Amino acid sequence: MTLDEVKDAVAGNVAVDVPEAQASCAYASDLLSDVMGHSGEGAVLITIQNHLNTIAVCTLVGTEIIVVCHNREIPPDMAEAAKREGVAIVTTPLSQFAASVALSSLPPVAR
């Protein structure tokens, strides 16, 4: 799924644009240690964690797109880090559950 497709699916806005960002599966969690432990390469991360450390985790597990729920504001340092590391951010008014449903065409992370 491309960034644009993710954005349209969750009726969101692109807060950090990385045009070539892709997602092949999805993972929803607000617990970054859980993301570290269970998310996989190429997953779009559905979360409400709008801070710098989310980018660090995504970079490590190989996530290229983050969907931040409830239209939480993206702090400037997070946006900067995302741009630097090539991680796209989409903000959506949806909840984590609703965003997960909206992206249900993506498979869960393969274990």
Add this chain to the structure above:
Amino acid sequence: MEGYKPVILQGQQTNDDEILEKSPPIDASALGGDSSVIIMELLQRFKVRDVMKRKVLSVPRKASLREAQRIMRESRISGLPISEEGRLYGIVSVNDIILALDGGWIEESCEDHMATNLVVLEAGMPLSFALRYFNNYSYGRFPVLDSNRQLVGVISQRDVMRALLYELSVEIRKLERKTAAITGEGEPAHNVNYFRREYAVVRNDLSSAGHAANEIKKLLKEHKVDRVVARRIAVAAYELEINICIHSHGGILTLVIQDDAVTITAKDRGPGIADIEWACRDGTSTANDWIRSLGFGAGMGLSNSKRVSDEFEIKSEVGKYTRVTCVFRLNKQAEGAAQ
């Protein structure tokens, strides 16, 4: 009422070391006289511009004190520079606002009530100057000007402290490495492909956490370590880095790459773990609410690191240290790729 938007000024990196030549020599007694050599050296080596905040909020002279108050409240700052096109005219402090509210001139312009007799620092000054200024004046922060007298930043005591603590941890790390080399823990000479890198991790500095793990991931890529293995190593490195950051008094994360294995070691300076078995169990944690609100401290760090490692060892002495070692075996394929 006109809504002044604060002008956000982004300081430029300019080389204005010539200021130094006009400056009086350092007075060691101003620093307490007995500061250690390392701190003295750091204070000399670092310039104000290395430490100051480059993002400065300011308003023009015609802005009302009420506007200044609003911006200070919203941005949670206690002093607002009054500047136009980079030229600094004055500062409005919380105290000026209180006086204005009390005296009934809050709608008047900043120009008429700002402090104009300012103490400023210059960007090229050594940090020791800043420290002396903080000692000599009761101000919490100083505006910073470049050699063209343009406002380029603001420096607070906190900025100085943070920079010093960070650099000190780096210096300590170097010393520890030196000690390790003397006591024979250094690099074995027989192993040709031996690579070692250390990272200082500062307590509670969550904004920098992940930095070491990211560097490690890049280094593993450079060393052509298999992607899947590299990802496991990066996960362990990140978890251990976060652990040092949120649970310890600070410590060192070490990466060692050898022919057949990669080792990540996290050693901290305490407080140590009383019940290691309990700490390694999934879901157990001593983290506080702040850490938890950021998505950490769910008690998965040690168990995550253990799960991704081929060998896992944890040693701890209460009140002294905790040392976690994760070893990752490199398979034949990765070995071949590395050669």
